[in-house]
Amino acid sequence: MAYADTRFLTRRRALSARLAGMRIDEMLVTNLIHVRYLSGFSGSQGALVLSKDLTAEIATDGRYTTQIAEEVPDIPVVIERQSARELLRRIEGPRRVGFEADYVSVAELERLKEVCNEDVTLVPVTGVIEDLRLIKDNTERIRLTELAELASTAFAELIAGGELAVGRSEREVAADLEYRMRRMGAERPSFDTIVASGPNSAKPHHTAGDRIIHRGDLVILDFGAHARGFNSDMTRTVAMGEADDFTREIYDIVLRAQLAGVEAATPGTRLVDVDAAARSVIEDAGYGEFFVHSTGHGIGLELHESPSASQTAEGVLAEHMTLTIEPGIYVPGRGGVRIEDTILITQGPARIITPASKDLRVV
Numbered sequence: 001m002a003y004a005d006t007r008f009l010t011r012r013r014a015l016s017a018r019l020a021g022m023r024i025d026e027m028l029v030t031n032l033i034h035v036r037y038l039s040g041f042s043g044s045q046g047a048l049v050l051s052k053d054l055t056a057e058i059a060t061d062g063r064y065t066t067q068i069a070e071e072v073p074d075i076p077v078v079i080e081r082q083s084a085r086e087l088l089r090r091i092e093g094p095r096r097v098g099f100e101a102d103y104v105s106v107a108e109l110e111r112l113k114e115v116c117n118e119d120v121t122l123v124p125v126t127g128v129i130e131d132l133r134l135i136k137d138n139t140e141r142i143r144l145t146e147l148a149e150l151a152s153t154a155f156a157e158l159i160a161g162g163e164l165a166v167g168r169s170e171r172e173v174a175a176d177l178e179y180r181m182r183r184m185g186a187e188r189p190s191f192d193t194i195v196a197s198g199p200n201s202a203k204p205h206h207t208a209g210d211r212i213i214h215r216g217d218l219v220i221l222d223f224g225a226h227a228r229g230f231n232s233d234m235t236r237t238v239a240m241g242e243a244d245d246f247t248r249e250i251y252d253i254v255l256r257a258q259l260a261g262v263e264a265a266t267p268g269t270r271l272v273d274v275d276a277a278a279r280s281v282i283e284d285a286g287y288g289e290f291f292v293h294s295t296g297h298g299i300g301l302e303l304h305e306s307p308s309a310s311q312t313a314e315g316v317l318a319e320h321m322t323l324t325i326e327p328g329i330y331v332p333g334r335g336g337v338r339i340e341d342t343i344l345i346t347q348g349p350a351r352i353i354t355p356a357s358k359d360l361r362v363v
Contacts, residue, residue: 007137008040009074012050018128020052025095027051027125028112030084031103033301034129036229040071047084048075049091057090059083084108085115093119101126130306135320140230140300141344144322147186147232148342148353151225154180155236155356164363166215166240170195173221174208181225190224190231190303201237201336204293204328215241218335224303231303233324234354235340238361247337250287250329251360254337257281258358261295261309261325265343265350271313278327279311287329290336296324299342321345 015038019027029035029048036042038050039058046060046068059078060068068077080086091097099112101124112122136144154177158164163176174193181189196206198217206220213219222235237254239247261278275295282291294310299322307315309323317323326340339358343350 005040007139008038008072010137011132012038012056013054014132015050015129016052016054018132019050019098022098022125022128023096024098024123024125025052026091027098027128028084028088029100029129031100031129034100037129037133037301039075041068042071042229043067045081045083047087049087057087059087085112088112088120089115089117091117091120093117093121095119096121096123098123098125098128100129133300134298134306135318136300136322136344137320141320143228143230144232144300144342145344145353147225147227147230148234149355150184150186150227151181151223151232151234152354152356154184154225155221155223155234159238159361159363164213164219164221164238166213166217168213170197170200170208170211170213173213173219174223177221177223181223184225185227186225187227190226190233194220194222194235196220196222196336197240198335199333202330202332202334204330204336204338213240216244218247218337220336220338222338222340229301231299231301232354233299233303233340233342234356235326235338236356236358236361237337237339238363240363243360243362246334248360250331250337253282253285253287254327254329254339255358255360257291257327258325258339258341261327262341262343262350262352265309265317265323265325265345267317267319267345267347269317271307271309271315271317272311274309274317274323274325275311275313278325282327282329287331290329290331291327292330293328296326296340298322299324317345319345319347323350 043064061081195208217240224232257278264277296309298305328338330336
């Protein structure tokens with residue numbers, strides 16, 4: 001007999017309370033990340049309806065009949081290919097039914113309206129489940145820490161094994177790193193692994209191409225592991241064979257900026273101030289124009305999720321949030337440096353869960 005994980009009931013209870021406060025009778029959940037967050041179902045097709053009174057139904061198609069029975073033993077299941085429409089069709093009014101406005105297209109909304117009973121009113125809802133996801137529970141924190149340590153270990157073994165070397169292509173290095181993460185338990189990378197060498201290191205989102213790594217190159221490696229729905233994310237920059245004055249200068253600036261961002265990330269701190277703590281170090285050193293992205297983002301069931309630490313960010317940090325701190329300098333034609341940790345916000349100093357050394361490494 002399968003037993004339900006009480007974490008999912010706790011999350012549904014919190015959402016139900018929010019719905020009651022918004023005068024929403026039912027919530028139609030169609031974002032698969034949110035379906036998983038509220039139920040544990042990990043299939044690629046499905047929907048969930050949750051009421052303000054905590055009753056629920058979940059639907060998927062026939063491919064997942066066995067899987068959903070195992071993963072969601074505590075919610076009645078409907079097997080129907082048109083999952084969202086079937087769940088909505090079964091609701092009898094008068095009811096105000098919320099839908100995830102950020103994830104439902106105009107065309108799909110029209111199709112949902114077609115199956116509604118006359119006394120059912122569809123109400124757009126935004127941000128409610130995302131707000132619940134901001135605070136990671138103990139299991140989430142454990143899994144995120146395990147994945148971050150897995151990726152860090154894979155990186156350390158890549159370096160120790162000599163697989164990051166002059167004469168190899170970016171693509172070969174990326175493949176070796178991903179292979180190591182998979183061998184250690186990752187289901188897949190969290191995203192396309194970035195191995196950006198030489199002039200490519202001045203491109204923040206260069207992935208991994210055919211360029212051959214040369215002596216004197218800066219190489220940015222940005223990578224993560226995905227398993228059981230969760231993700232990791234970290235970046236380290238290494239110098240190949242030698243580190244000239246330019247390399248040492250910008251590396252030192254980025255490292256000081258990164259440490260300042262981590263130090264600033266405490267409960268009650270405005271997210272815009274976390275960004276400013278890192279960014280000001282780079283600006284004061286005269287490289288402000290070469291820091292071209294935000295300082296960091298949350299991570300969990302999605303690679304990029306709230307909160308965001310940027311120049312326009314709103315909100316403040318709270319205990320048990322996640323955040324990446326990843327400042328960088330990217331000088332076209334010369335190269336770039338990015339250093340990234342994932343941190344957990346605690347009552348004291350932030351806890352870094354990506355433990356690989358941040359000292360300048362010359363390999």
